[in-house]
Ligand SMILES: NC(=O)C1=CN([C@@H]2O[C@H](COP(=O)(O)OP(=O)(O)OC[C@H]3O[C@@H](n4cnc5c(N)ncnc54)[C@H](O)[C@@H]3O)[C@@H](O)[C@H]2O)C=CC1
């Protein structure tokens with residue numbers, strides 16, 4: 001029997017990530033090839049005409065899974081009954097800006113949209129915040145939408161996770177699909193800690209640990225980390241625009257794994273509400289390694305943390321605490 005359509009909200013849908021993301025959703029890259037969808041697209045009035053253009057293109061593309069499109073500048077209409085909310089709307093970082101610099105512009109948007117989601121989305125709505133500062137926007141959204149369960153509000157660090165897989169695959173000259181279990185700890189910012197200590201590559205002789213295969217601790221502790229941390233800035237420098245196709249694709253990966261589950265033996269990185277695991281202060285949205293099953297994520301427990309990692313994990317937690325106070329000061 002055909003499945004009932006799920007409603008997916010994309011905010012900032014007239015922007016560059018939105019333009020890459022909505023066709024992926026309509027093709028089944030987010031919720032599976034047998035899951036019909038109705039896409040709700042929200043943007044602000046100055047972008048209304050462009051948003052309508054995106055709607056026209058979705059109609060023109062004749063996607064078999066696409067059962068309806070709502071294009072609106074009304075946040076209530078946009079949130080109505082949505083099962084998945086991908087929050088991309090906001091002001092993007094420009095060359096030379098840190099993600100913190102876009103804080104005041106974005107946290108007030110997330111405070112306002114929290115109430116609309118709380119009142120009008122489906123009760124089990126899963127929320128993914130993409131717009132920067134992603135962790136802190138998600139935290140603000142959570143705090144101003146208290147009736148949405150904590151576990152349903154997440155932020156995107158899957159792009160960083162995928163970037164880390166990509167760097168290891170290039171370094172070892174192996175296919176990216178054979179690399180797994182890197183970790184992004186912490187903030188989606190330049191303090192994030194990309195950790196390859198537990199990552200493996202599937203070889204003809206079974207899974208081998210990445211640090212053993214790389215055999216260059218210095219590279220893993222310096223160049224690898226810096227490249228992943230700075231990849232967003234490098235893309236901005238090259239394109240004069242921030243990452244869009246990789247962000248859209250990673251947003252699909254995030255929701256797909258959350259809803260449909262992670263493959264056995266694999267974990268992924270998601271920005272989730274900290275419960276104090278690994279000594280990270282509870283009450284932050286922090287990126288952890290997670291597995292997903294039946295629509296629920298769980299933090300992977302029991303990984304050995306060495307002194308180098310401990311320091312990096314704490315430094316990015318510290319930045320998130322600072323961002324949290326800065327966000328509140330912007331809202332006052
Ligand atoms: N977490 C991650 O891995 C990544 C996050 N980003 C962030 O994603 C966000 C979007 O990036 P782009 O699509 O490149 O930006 P963009 O500027 O092309 O699109 C943003 C869209 O949001 C709309 N918008 C602004 N205020 C809004 C509001 N109150 N409600 C609804 N829509 C609103 C704008 O009109 C625009 O159409 C930025 O904050 C960017 O920094 C980008 C790449 C990766």
Ligand SMILES: O=C([O-])CC(=O)C(=O)O
Nearest residue numbers: 093132231232233242243
């Ligand atoms: O760097 C930016 O501002 C855009 C972004 O979040 C990324 O590409 O990771």
